Amino acid sequence: EPEVTQTPSHQVTQMGQEVILRCVPISNHLYFYWYRQILGQKVEFLVSFYNNEISEKSEIFDDQFSVERPDGSNFTLKIRSTKLEDSAMYFCASSAGTSQFFGPGTRLTVL
Amino acid sequence: SQQGEEDPQALSIQEGENATMNCSYKTSINNLQWYRQNSGRGLVHLILIRSNEREKHSGRLRVTLDTSKKSSSLLITASRAADTASYFCATARGNTGKLIFGQGTTLQVKP
Numbered sequence: 728e729p730e731v732t733q734t735p736s737h738q739v740t741q742m743g744q745e746v747i748l749r750c751v752p753i754s755n756h757l758y759f760y761w762y763r764q765i766l767g768q769k770v771e772f773l774v775s776f777y778n779n780e781i782s783e784k785s786e787i788f789d790d791q792f793s794v795e796r797p798d799g800s801n802f803t804l805k806i807r808s809t810k811l812e813d814s815a816m817y818f819c820a821s822s823a824g825t826s827q828f829f830g831p832g833t834r835l836t837v838l
Numbered sequence: 839s840q841q842g843e844e845d846p847q848a849l850s851i852q853e854g855e856n857a858t859m860n861c862s863y864k865t866s867i868n869n870l871q872w873y874r875q876n877s878g879r880g881l882v883h884l885i886l887i888r889s890n891e892r893e894k895h896s897g898r899l900r901v902t903l904d905t906s907k908k909s910s911s912l913l914i915t916a917s918r919a920a921d922t923a924s925y926f927c928a929t930a931r932g933n934t935g936k937l938i939f940g941q942g943t944t945l946q947v948k949p
Binding site: 758760762769770771772775777782783818820822824825826827828829830831832 | 869871873879880881882883886888926928930932933934935936937938939940941942
């Protein structure tokens with residue numbers, strides 16, 4: 728059964744460093760998303776992406792964040808200058824139009 | 839406004855019993871989706887119910903949706919220890935498919 732994959736599973740970085748989180752969505756899906764979950768809190772929407780552009784973004788998704796679909800398979804989330812409060816689990820999701828399927832997540836730890 | 843608020847926050851039952859979790863939301867939706875999350879892991883899509891549907895079944899899962907009360911319930915019948923997890927409802931509205939998650943219900947099924 729096709730699934731969303733994410734790498735790395737765990738990323739540790741120093742405050743102020745750039746990180747790139749990678750996702751491979753399900754191959755015939757057209758809608759892509761990033762969410763995050765701070766430890767012990769609920770899952771929060773960050774951004775949606777369709778037709779090679781951002782379709783919606785949350786207040787969290789400020790200028791430090793960017794997304795890209797560099798080729799036909801990968802979908803990346805870049806955080807330009809990480810802060811301590813960016814420590815969270817980041818989930819990628821993809822959809823063919825309705826149900827969203829999530830990857831296993833990348834745990835980002837900012838020291 | 840808060841969307842997708844679940845209750846109870848925690849539920850503990852014996853194996854074989856049924857578990858019912860409720861979700862309320864505040865604005866109109868396109869669909870409502872239920873997810874399971876095992877501790878520290880990714881989100882597993884369980885079931886989607888559209889705004890024009892009232893009830894849906896999938897194996898031991900039964901979901902109801904009452905749009906007049908802006909509420910949904912997830913029933914797991916004949917629970918198993920492996921059902922132990924957190925369960926989240928997520929509402930989708932608008933054109934982008936963005937999901938708004940609730941805080942979740944933590945279910946413990948004792949063998």
